[in-house]
Structure formats: structure tokens, C-alpha cells
Amino acid sequence: MTTELQQGTPVRYWPGFRDGASKLGRLRSGVATIGGTEGYYVTGAGFISAGHIEPLPINGGVIEVATGREALEVCAWDGVTDVVVTDNAERIQLQKLMKGLR
Structure with missing residues (x-):
């Protein structure tokens, strides 16, 4: 992901494979890094890799x-x-x- 998203941003996210079913939520945090993977905490989902998140402006x-x-x-x-x-x-x-x- 090229730009850092802010807490509260509405997003589409994929909890599994990116080509699988997506869900909607809001970010609970700014960017975080766990085990070398950048991602965000999403409401109702926990930590999601930044590559599995798409902002919904x-x-x-x-x-x-x-x-x-x-x-x-x-x-x-x-x-x-x-x-x-x-x-x-x-x-x-x-x-x-x-x-x-x-």
C-alpha cells in the first residue's frame, strides 16, 4: 500500500486470500507492523495485511x-x-x- 491510511477510514478487506470474499469495516489503527508485515487493525477482524485492504473513500x-x-x-x-x-x-x-x- 503506497499511502498510509488513518484510523476510522472505511475499507474493504480480505481476511483470507485476496481473490476470496471481501468484507467491509473501518480501521481501528494507523499502520502497524507485526512480524515484518505492514497492516492495520480493522473493526471486527483484528490485524489485516496492508495488501489485503482497499480504502472506500x-x-x-x-x-x-x-x-x-x-x-x-x-x-x-x-x-x-x-x-x-x-x-x-x-x-x-x-x-x-x-x-x-x-
Whole structure:
């Protein structure tokens, strides 16, 4: 990771292999080094290698996530006023769901 992330930064992280399932969380610490490996402490996960963390920037209160499940997870986070789902298939499903609720 080229830039050091700050405590509280929203992130996507992979607790196992990077190509496996990812989770969302916030950093509990700045960069730390354990056994020569740089990483961060993430809420609900413990220490995660820096190479298994990707920041999720909140731009003007808007955060982008990949799925509807993730959107429901982050909508209550501090500083988040709107959520954008980047997966077009999920977006269509959410639009149909929202239309059905009206």
C-alpha cells in the first residue's frame, strides 16, 4: 500500500486470500507492523495485511460499494449520507425492489 491510511477510514478487506470474499469495516489503527508485515487493525477482524485492504473513500457523504448487501451495511456509518451500488446487475435488482415497495 503506497499511502498510509488513518484510523476510522472505511475499507474493504480480505481476511483470507485476496481473490476470496471481501468484507467491509473501518480501521481501528494507523499502520502497524507485526512480524515484518505492514497492516492495520480493522473493526471486527483484528490485524489485516496492508495488501489485503482497499480504502472506500466517502466523497461528500457518498460511498461506493459493490452490492446491495454492502449498501445496507454502510448506510448507517458515520459520515455516509448516500450509497452508490456499482454492480449494474445489483442496481437493477434494487430498482425493482424499490419500485415494489412504493
